[in-house]
Amino acid sequence: WLxxxxxxxxxxxxxxxxxxxxxxxxxxxxxxxxxxxEQIEVGAAAIRIEGARYPEEMLRRSGR
Known part of the structure; x- marks a missing residue:
């Protein structure tokens, strides 16, 4: 898929x-x-994403 x-x-x-x-x-x-x-896209779209991708500390270190 990827x-x-x-x-x-x-x-x-x-x-x-x-x-x-x-x-x-x-x-x-x-x-x-x-x-x-298409079926994979439909299934993936139904997944609710929660939370940040990276911890806040890591984001601060990366300058984001």
Whole structure:
């Protein structure tokens, strides 16, 4: 889903285990249809986001 958003968006994942890297790379073989993407968008839009993305202290340190 993330890779379908914009051509310049690249998901970054971290792992210490080869099996998890292989599992994550397996996502490259998944193809989502337009209907799949629409259903994901509808579901995501229904999720209520609460709270700040970052703690206030972190925002102060970053100059935001």
């Amino acid at each position: 890779m379908a958003q914009k051509p310049w968006i690249v998901p970054l994942f971290g792992t210490r285990k080869l099996e998890r890297l292989e599992e994550n790379l397996g996502a490259l073989s998944v193809t989502l249809s337009d209907d799949d993407l």
